[in-house]
Amino acid sequence: MANDILLKIEGLHASVEDKEILKGVDLTIRKGEIHAVMGPNGAGKSTLSAVLAGKPQFTVTAGSIELLGQDLLAMSPEERAWAGIFLSFQYPVEIPGVTITNFMKTAVNAHRAGKGLEPLKAGDFLKLMREKMAFVQMKPEFAKREVNVGFSGGEKKRNEIFQMAMLDPTLAILDETDSGLDVDALRIVANGVNALHTPEKAAIVITHYQRLLDYIVPDVVHVLKDGKIVKTAGRELVAEIEEKGYDNL
């Protein structure tokens, strides 16, 4: 069925500083699916996530991306967020001087404004924050901390999933979310992602290793190599990669 397509990428080429990184990526994601994008370092995995989120430093030179039939490439990063895209960063950015509360309040109300809604009442906002922080086991005092400043690797990734829970995206892109996580933090993050998943949504899990995919089980697995998807299969491909490595696929 064509109408259950959530994301359609066709012939995507993208460059950074005149160096071509993505060299013709095709990818179709249906509602309810979790896709894993695996690949060696330098294959273009992070570029794919950055291009989906609209990072200005990347230039799309050919191809198209449609999210629920809308032309994603015509939208600014914030418009993409309003349309339902969320990128969990491999390296979450520190924003000195801006508290998590202020950051999330601005973000939530921007989403609401994008949908023509009034800002959330202060009390309702704080209640939502408390609930979602508890969901990823973040201590309440983090509400007053500056965004990611002085956070451990695990705290940064939990903060990403907290933000994801607050914004409730249609398409979550997790870029190397497992890097720098111990097993407990990995489990909290993965449980969070699984709990937020519904048949109406989709997720792209970008990772180098099998580890995260033991917790977030993909429906489809792609191997990205030298800017192209060279292999697509079911979840059994994860074990094959673990056994043979990327070079022998």
Place this chain on the structure above:
Amino acid sequence: MKDLLIHSGEVVHKVFVYGDTLPARIIVERDGRVDVVVLIMPGVSEDLKLDVELVGEGAEANIYGAYVCGADERVKIAVDMHHKVPHCNSRQLFKGVAGGSSRVDFYGKIIVAQDAQRTEAYQENHNILLSDNAKVDTKPQLEIYADDVKCSHGATIGRLNEEEQFYMRSRGITLEDAKVLQMISFIAPVLENIPEADREQLSVQFEDAIRNIVHNS
């Protein structure tokens, strides 16, 4: 312009906004303390000279300044901090944003006299350039004649961080709001020193002014 004299043991907290006349000299006597906050809003050209003299042991002076320029303002700030006797502390923190075709000049000098031992004196000036046509010139200087002192100065001129902006935008925050948040958080360490009674109102004024500059740039 008159001198402002801080008497022995006295504590004075002053905020100067556009239009207020600064004292020609601030003189702080033994164990006196003065906190001064200078605020320069957009549209205001200023030529500020501030001369602070710490003349009694245990005297302390904290000078904070924020400026926001979005058009063709000319802001000139010159601070001379004189440590004349031992055991005095001073701190200067000036932060500002220069956009449009504005021009900011900052000259800050710490002068420590020969017998002003055990002086602690710090000075910082940090700037954000919003446009290629704006110009900031910062010249922090130390003149130290004593040998047992702790003094430092630092100055930076930078631009708004684009990684931060993309992170915020990926959460749905508009580019305009992202810039406003960045600038407010940059100026905040100065605004924190406004006495509580006026802080909220003046902070809102700054936020509105910053929002206007971002909106019109």
